[in-house]
Amino acid sequence: MKRALGIAIALGLAATPALAQKVTIDYAHDFSFADVKTFSYVDNEESKAQNPMMHDRIVSMIKARLIAGGLTEATADPDVYITYHLTTEEQTTYSTTSFGYGGYWGGWGGWGYGPSMASSTTMAHNYVEGTLIFDLYDAAEKKMVWRGTGTVTVKDAPEKQVKQVESIIEKLGKKWHKIIAGKGK
Numbered sequence: 001m002k003r004a005l006g007i008a009i010a011l012g013l014a015a016t017p018a019l020a021q022k023v024t025i026d027y028a029h030d031f032s033f034a035d036v037k038t039f040s041y042v043d044n045e046e047s048k049a050q051n052p053m054m055h056d057r058i059v060s061m062i063k064a065r066l067i068a069g070g071l072t073e074a075t076a077d078p079d080v081y082i083t084y085h086l087t088t089e090e091q092t093t094y095s096t097t098s099f100g101y102g103g104y105w106g107g108w109g110g111w112g113y114g115p116s117m118a119s120s121t122t123m124a125h126n127y128v129e130g131t132l133i134f135d136l137y138d139a140a141e142k143k144m145v146w147r148g149t150g151t152v153t154v155k156d157a158p159e160k161q162v163k164q165v166e167s168i169i170e171k172l173g174k175k176w177h178k179i180i181a182g183k184g185k
Contacts, residue, residue, distance in 0.1 A: 038074035046085040130154040148172040
């Protein structure tokens, strides 16, 4: 029984990396991020979440984080433009559990072979992987200077999705502050 429980726990832990949140950035190393004081949010074709309420929440969270980070929202002539893209993809993982006994055995008279029974069950686990991408463009040069991405296993409940977006934005904000401080990613 302990062995079966141990196998079940090990399989559960093996599936855990698919649930982890991954956040990465890339940026133009020659751009002076310390000089950025104003921003303007712009929509694009890919920045519309399927749920219009979620789109509004994401835009509000972006603006709130930038303002909290010391930037000012500009209606004209900003230093940078920011937008987001959202992609989702269905993924499948497989897990197999086996249970069995019998087979070769060692006895008083040497090795022998006895009856054995075993069974295996493979289960498919479907989930949606979502990637939220933030792009920052230099308004003067009209070129991308920063990209932040966050990838998660999308939760079903909208309130949990909001928490996932908040977490991505928070982690990307920390990376932004490291760049401004001259400490890289």
